[in-house]
Amino acid sequence: MTQFRFDLHATDGAARCGTLHTAHGPMDTPAFMPVGTAATVKAMMPESVAATGAQTILGNTYHLMLRPTAERVGRLGGLHRFMNWPGPILTDSGGFQVMSLAKLRKLTEDGVTFQSHVDGSRHVLTPERSMEIQHLLDADITMCFDECTPFPATLQQAAQSMRLSMRWAQRSKDAFIERPGYGLFGIVQGGVHPELRAESAAALRHIGFDGYAVGGLAVGEGQELMFSTLDVTVPHLPADRPRYLMGVGRPSDMVGAVLRGIDMFDCVMPTRSGRTAQAFTRRGTVNLRNARHQDDPRPLDEDCTCPACRHYSRAYLQHLVRSQEILGPMLLTWHNLQFYQDVMKGLRRAIAEGRAQAFAQAFLDQEAAGDIDPA
């Protein structure tokens, strides 16, 4: 039986490449994990998600507990079987989305009481209930229940919030049902305050987790502050455990974070942008709504191997977008996910070959020189 294990293959400065082994298979790192909020990576067949090179996808506790409910998913054999994704699945704890999506939230030491945005029904999330839900979903990687500290927050607010999350981290660890191949990640909080990040990392190390996430970033603080926070946080995390930057991000965010020692990412950006006609390419972002593409026979990105780039012109993609055809989101989502995976693949190879800095510089230069459409 597979043990939950992280093998580090190579390091290059702070950057690392490795493989995380889980009950449902391996994930090579640095890795981007597509978001499958409601048990589907929107507009994609799971086979197509896998074809891009993605090995792990994300499920959202908040959405799934409301619909179709964790108990129903559990009765139907777990999330892998329910959504036909045989590979690893990471679920978030629900904490972040309860605070950003639910109505009439009430936060106490015990947890969060809230009203569903779907039907107004009343629910409670606690560390114990979050662990139970993620267990029912059969997540390979379970996340601690935490409070995502809002930005901006005073030092005192950020400290109080972080310390609550640390108490919840202990309760999450206590409630987590260990099984071979399944792991639990702690989440470092503390806003943009270096001393709080250090305190949080120490608290989590003391409890002991299978992996460590950096939470509370990509919430409006900007790339510079995100990177400087990583610079003061990552050194406090154990080198032999995977590090996950939650909810990040733009391609350049990920490249910079990998240089700072991050192994895992998730973000709705490639999928959401695919549904709003924005494509990420090696030469910047392209907005397919723009009329300048309507007679353009060229592919979106001539160096991309996805179906959107191999078989179609920009003119056709523009036509799909303007006609509001479902195939538009399907093809653009596929392309964006392929691009994100290609960036990760390039990073993994560059790290293994000791040229991570050069790869990052070339990536940023090419992106900056490209043809960027107004969004």
Add this chain to the structure above:
Amino acid sequence: MTQFRFDLHATDGAARCGTLHTAHGPMDTPAFMPVGTAATVKAMMPESVAATGAQTILGNTYHLMLRPTAERVGRLGGLHRFMNWPGPILTDSGGFQVMSLAKLRKLTEDGVTFQSHVDGSRHVLTPERSMEIQHLLDADITMCFDECTPFPATLQQAAQSMRLSMRWAQRSKDAFIERPGYGLFGIVQGGVHPELRAESAAALRHIGFDGYAVGGLAVGEGQELMFSTLDVTVPHLPADRPRYLMGVGRPSDMVGAVLRGIDMFDCVMPTRSGRTAQAFTRRGTVNLRNARHQDDPRPLDEDCTCPACRHYSRAYLQHLVRSQEILGPMLLTWHNLQFYQDVMKGLRRAIAEGRAQAFAQAFLDQEAAGDIDPA
């Protein structure tokens, strides 16, 4: 170079099976042709359409002339290349859709003047312009420009409308640019009046076409009147040319029409129903909105080989529909198209083996005994 040619392989009563050869490949008949209105079979990758067994798809002159325009498609290499469909394409003439979709139509002997439903712009469709558009689109099968007689219509109205269509058929034939592998179909009109259908068929035979369509049915007359109209129309069509029943239909419509000598069909029903949660199965129609499916671990149709049936439960499909996830229309459209192709495949085999009547009876019995959801 491929000639446009229809090979008849077997007959069984009035039913026939054969192969139509076109510039972009063959089509085995009886055939169902999925509708790709705006240069996409909605919610489907073209590879997936082909995977169901479909060999020919339909494009709509009316939609494509308005957006992205026939001239643009022509500049970009034709419809096959534009939409990545290497197989045969049939385009309608625009006549039917101008009358049903456009605003402020004006019909004269010359053609139809109308306002686009997209942007209100003014356009003219004549037999000559319809031939030009279908040529620019590079349709393997071009349809004559006709007026679809409304139902109900008096004998006099139906006669006048049909005779106009026959004059337009001659103009279509005169304007059609012949090329090896490309064919032009005439369209029999005449409403539900046997003498007009006979007159129309004779007029078209006199002009001479590569195939003969039956138009003006499935417009509200009901299955019984549709079948009786076929009974009095098909005998007037040449046996050595393919016969196409336009815009039909429900599975039982197609089965009954094949028994009456029809070779080709198109209809938006499987694709449109796929987007509104209705699935066609061997045991009747299933409405995935129905809450009774929410805990059902069974596949939609256990005898179906499509991805929706092989990899997912009814519970999951119901979840996708309720959550308005794009994957719902994707999977249900795929299933419905697979089902339609399976019906055609079953009919072809049954005709070849001389058991078309028995196949049809078994099909209708099984459908009638099935679990039909209220729509």
